[in-house]
Amino acid sequence: MEYEAVHPRYGSWMRDESGLEGNAQGVLLPRSIDELAGMMANAAREGRSLTVQGARTGLCGGAVPDGGLVLCLMQLDGMRLSDAFGEETLVAQAGASMQAIAALAQKSGHFFPAAPTEPSATIGGVYATGASGLYSLRYGAAARYVRALRWVTPQGAVWDIPRGKYIFDEKGCPLPNSSMLSGRALYADTRLPRSPVSAGIPRPGMDLIDLLVGSEGHLGVAAQLELELLLLPRALWGVVFFFEKDEALLRYTEWLSGWHGRQGAETLRCAEVFDEGALRLLAGSEAQSGLIKGLGGFPQGAHVALYVELDGGEEDALEVQLAELLDGFAQVGGNEADTWAESGETGVARLRALRHAVTELARPGAGAVRMETDYIGPAEKHGEYWRMYKQGLNDSGLRGVVYGHVLQNHMQVELLPRDAEQAMVAKELMCRWAAQVVRDGGQLAGGHGLGCLKRALATKFMPDVCKEHFAGLKSQLDPQGVMGL
């Protein structure tokens, strides 16, 4: 089988944003789905393992190969708008970037609601990791918007999977090749422990599309996705609230949670916290400090911050809600001068960019591997988890940054150990937090996938019956074990 040669130490295909560096014998770059299917069939015949890659923006090493061949989908970047269902959809191949998808969708007055903050991420990668994007609070995970899937199996068969056609019941799930995907009926027995990783766990009435999401290239490849689009909202606002103390922030997020439940569910699309470490990173960054200085600098005494976006059909209605948010802010002692606000897409993009910048800036040093958490705890405990993370960082003496989706209790913690000894401490801390998440019935992979970096931790906390289930799924869909790890 022909493949492109890899150049060790310099080939960008051997790395992703996790900082891990891998190795491979070569790279496959299919230019069409037929070519992709042929390559996968050949690899299966020759027994060569495949690591699937998109734009390599993942944080967990999922795209980092460990031998075998890299299957890079970046050239599968075709896109088109479709109205096959009477509504606007967008058909995108796996390598289409979220930025390109957003641009094409915008042309027809629509948007794809589940995009991550990294615009160069591919839709294939978003599906493979089960990502939910910045607006998960309002719009949920990306998989919800997948109307149809063109899936290539490890054996090179091409399956067309429209939503609603292949559904799990107590026997299993029919597959496009007329066979049956059977699995232990985990969902039927409520005495069984919950899996700390939701991807791949079937539920009654679950669609096959929703089972395959988050499989990180281990069960096959999502080569093409038909995406449901939403109409662009007529009104959009972004606001940053600055707080002098953590406790004021947490009082506000509690208030906001209540407000969201009562009247904000249709408009609040994200609520992102920045701890003092995040604000320090932004202020200290050469690339960002110019913008921040230009904006006027963070308010005096700003210690932590919360970024929210609201969208809706009517500007007036949104402005009433914004005034309510301001009242809530005043109730927790906030000074209304300690806010930044923008409206319209280009204005809001200025503030939104700060959120993405934190992920970019919170990198470990050269040669170090990223240590970050992507845990989802019970939403009502978000304050408790914030304190847990901050206390853990404080007690361990580790540098770190806490930021992200606060109301869903899906905050990201980036640990920045200075040396190998601190890295061990960081690992223990992540494990301790993971144990708490599992005790609370939460999830250890909220949307970044497990990759190479988190698989061991997830396995540690996974009940044996879940491990058996995943092994069974793998053996049915990838019997030769050529995909991924």
Add this chain to the structure above:
Amino acid sequence: MKILVCFKAVPCWEKVLDEDWGQFGPGLDISYAGTALNCFDEAALELALRLKNAAGAGCVCAAVTVGQGLAAHHAQALYAAGYDEVVVLHAENAEFAPRYVGEVLADYAKSEGFDLVLAGIQAGMADSGTVPFWLAEALRWPVLAGVQVLELTADGALVATQQGGRGLWRRQVQGPVVLAVGNSPAVLRAVSLRTRLQAKGKNIRVLEATPTQVGELPRLSVPGGRRSCVFLAQDSPEALAAQLMVMLREDRAAGHVGKHEVSPGLPLGAVWYDVSPQADYMDETMVDQILEDWQRRRPACTMLPDTPAGREAATRLAARTGLPLMTGVTQMVSGQWGVQLQKRVCSSNLVWRRELTWPLVLTWGGAPPQEVEHVTLPAPAGLPVWMTKVELLEAPLEDGLQNARVVLACGVGVGCRAACDMARALAWQLGVGFGLSRPAALNGWGRPEEIIGQSGVSVAPDVMLTLGVSGSGAFMAGIEGAGRIIAVNIDRQALVFKNADMGVVADAPALIKAMEEHCGV
């Protein structure tokens, strides 16, 4: 003080789809891309507010735009930031009519009694860079272009920090005057939520401008001659560095062609007025000298450098002679009766070709053609009446960037100032030119004079090596005359590779370090 700021909201060009670039024309709907204040005008808007804050009560600030309308959120942002009035001078077909726009703005400024006018140096549509000059000419006011910072002294005098070809200067000016803002890091301030909400209900004042006489609609096309990028592959940064060093030396020796194109056949008596050495502003004496010389020679083709001073001189000359004007010309194919001129427009994403007959005035982006007569006018003696004090802050960079046969340029992709400094030292060691992308310069990683691109200098070296440059249209327009473009970027999907001859997917700082070590720096 009554301050007027002229601004334009332009399409977010980076969001326009490739398929639409291919069929771009007046009727094409690109509203999906949204609009944003162009960066120069945004800086002008912020600088005016800082002046207003410094001047205190009694100072009025108004913002005005010419065109079909303005999105409400732009107006509300301006009101929230502190503007007293936001005005639209409603006009159709004004996008490629800088003279008309300048004159309409001048009428408004005069009728409303403004004594200070600010504008960005160019707007991102026709990119003529002449609206401030047409405006000033119509008002018969002086202009200072390239303003970066504005302040009021303790006794209320207006001081502008200006970047020009003769360095960075602090100039105390007195009105009435037009200030054209260049590469300033100022951005429109953030406002609080309460202030923003209170801006709702403040209306845009819409006035009808004198209808334009629609002249030729511009013929726009996607720039041709796209390069076909071949990606280099090497085992290590060291091997790659060695290969690049060989290419830099070999290509220079081989004399790969890199130049702005001028075809033979310029009319007899074509003249180049070199205004740059004298000053970074034009005063009436200088304009009168050029006009007098022009009237004596009556050249068919009057050429000036495409610098702010050159554009000002060209604009005033065109205004007073009635000749057609085109600025920023990068290609010229001349014939017996006229010429086809080409320039970049729409933030350098498109090309505008015009056919004009002699005589005409143009500013030229490249080195002056050898075959034309060069006229250097004497420098003015003393300061003009509107400039009361000057102070040189930084002498100009004598780096010969525009004439360098090999140029190395850094973008923000190199990551930090330290990496940029390393690249600059490497360029010095190699004896090659060094430049920056605009975002890198505005990060404070270098001086604005180092900016390559639409808002800086155009270069046409034999070899152009870009490090961590994203490849925006505005930057690439500044290097389109290069013989061979080698691009280094960590992102294989980076736009720069679409317009390069060779690509290297690599970490730029690591490569710079390897090249340094190869040089023995």
